[in-house]
Amino acid sequence: MSGALRNLAIDGRNKELLGEHAIPHLVANLPGGGQSQPVRALTEDTVVSILSTLHEVLGSSVDAAKSLRASQGIERLVLINKDR
Structure with missing residues (x-):
């Protein structure tokens, strides 16, 4: 599902x-x-797909960055970077 979202994010309206x-x-x-654990454990590929979707969406939207x-x-992105 996260891969499909990433592909949808390529289109401007989506x-x-x-x-x-x-x-x-x-x-x-x-x-x-910490206390804010993900909804469920996801594979590394799924996490990478989520990160790719965020990258695509955040690239040109100040409102998305605020969200x-x-x-x-x-904070979660920083922790991912620290944990590698």
Whole structure:
């Protein structure tokens, strides 16, 4: 499913809709440590697909970036980088 979302995000209109509605749900599935664990354990390929979708959506949208920040996405991205 995350791969399909990434492919949909290539289209401009879909990218806008995903930026408005999907970012909190995508962030919720990222590994985060602490009390905010992902909904379920996901494979590394799925996490990479989620990250690719976020990259595509965040590339040109300030509102999507604000949504990422509001949903604790930046903290989760930092933790992914630290954990490798």
